[in-house]
Amino acid sequence: MVRKKLLAGIGSPQDLRELALADLEDLAEELRESIIETVAETGGHLAPSLGVVELTLALHYVFDTPKDKLIWDVGHQAYAHKLLTGRLARFHTLRQYGGISGFPKRVESEYDTIETGHSSTSISFGAGLAAADRIRKNRRKVVAVIGDGAMTAGMAFEALNHAGGMDEDLIVVLNDNEMSISENVGALSSFMSRRMTGKTVRRLRDHVEERLLALSTVGENILALLRKSEECTKAFFTPGMLFEALKFKYVGPISGHQxxxxxxxxxxxxxxxxxxxxxxxxxxxxxxxxxxxxxxGSYHGVGSFDIASGKPRAQPEAAPSYTKIFGQTLCRIAETNPCIVGITAAMPDGTGLAPFAAAFPERFFDVGIAEQHATTFAAGLALAGMRPCLAVYSSFMQRAMDQLIHDVCLPNLPVTIALDRSGVVGEDGPTHHGVFDLACLRPVPNLTLMMPADENELQHMLYTALNLGSPAVLRYPRGAGCGVALDAELKALPVGRGELLRAGSDLLLLPAGNRVHPALAAADRLARAGIQAAVINPRFLKPLDEGLICAWARKTGRVLTVEDGCIAGGFGSAVMQCLQRHGLYVPVRTLGYQDAFIEQGPQATLWREAGIDSGGIEQSALAFLKR
Known part of the structure; x- marks a missing residue:
């Protein structure tokens, strides 16, 4: 391993620009060593950041950051960037509660142009910055670094189309880690790119074009022939014609490690x-x-691990995750129902669909990072008689709200959305917390919205959704289930029916989804203090079991709702509107997340901070009852 002798002296990219090329090579090794050592302890996005170490060095070495703007897309490839921009001393706090973010964050550094946790936004941001610079006559460079996976999203091509048409001074760096071009062709293209963009050749080419154009029609014909020759060479060896068609000058491909x-x-x-x-x-x-x-792929995002073996560090044995139970259940249902189709937006492993893909390859579709297309594609399948299930993270589904409303719910098509990572997700922080989905989805007509209390209920809800015949969303959290036993036989739950888990006369606890078990624990503790709290598992947020909720609201005279989501427009709001419709004006308190973005941290810590763990529910109940 390289002895750390350079990285400690880099306080900003200005220090970096004082180094010789040979020193930069050594510094690249130090950066990798630091990233590996830190992520082995904290977990994080390892493989993406290791792949762009030299590219990060070169960008900060060449461009005058932070005056020149550098935009990372997606932000999980920015660990080396953080180390080079004054965050070495705090890098050990990466993704920890109260530590530095795993993504670019403007409050952390002037070198972070914008918060970027999701993909395919960099070119749009860059085009906006470049257009503003032209209007304001601001002389600087704008560089957007986009990963190859992010180029599968429509937004990236929308931005390319617009930026090319505007002819703004924008530099897009395509970080292609698929190795789809062989080394020999890549080496030749690298040679061509350096020569074709060199100062002398640029000057010569401009001079030749000027003289030929002066020859009128004959010169124009010769110039067209020369340009065609150059373009044909590029098209044969590179994908450059695609970008040239969008009016981008194409340079490359070149090695990102040289x-x-x-x-x-x-x-x-x-x-x-x-x-x-x-x-x-x-x-x-x-x-x-x-x-x-x-x-x-296995090291894209990792927990803590042993560096020598690469194996994850031993963790306390936990129950199977909600994601795993979802994937297993979908496979079970698909075995007897040939109409079941699984869809993911570039997340087969993360959403638990990998086993489905292996078992039913002809009924599995990975559409790339394209949630909008995935949703309407699912609608098309449903229109033809299939029963598609789109598995997607809550925060990624935000991009497809129009498609869900217009293409799925308006025609009332039987599409099931498996909304993984709902609620707070932990160390990925505010870009990934799935806390807005309830408020976004609740007003949409024709949509059934389910929230399982545990993994056993999840499997029944998935079965219910796929047999419903109309749009349904199944909302469940990240991480391990509750460890409950799984029923051997799947059953359809009665839509819009909740269940009374505990009777009580002093207070009604209405917890949604993964807050049901903490609420039951809080009710046990309240009972020891002489307070009898009723607990209802609503199961369905839409439609609510209004009869059950209103009956127990009357009996107890007080209602406390609990949700792993934002309070504004969420589950608590639905309960208050329900009570109002029935003329019940009983006191209601809502527990959830306030009107602010939530920072990163372990789920248990964030639940505790929001007062929605068992202790927080108990304390809120006592305060409500003035005990």
């Missing part, structure tokens, strides 16, 4: 290109850590 290639190419682009340009960089995901290079 600083002697990266630095002169980026320098030429910086100094001699005006208008939109795309630099195609080939990188290896997980570069420098053998286990991550061999299995980049």
């Amino acid at each position: 600083l002697e290639d990266l630095i002169p190419t980026l320098t030429n682009v910086r100094d001699h290109n005006h208008g939109p340009v795309l630099v195609h960089v080939i990188t290896t995901k997980g570069k420098g850590y053998v286990h991550a290079e061999r299995q980049p």
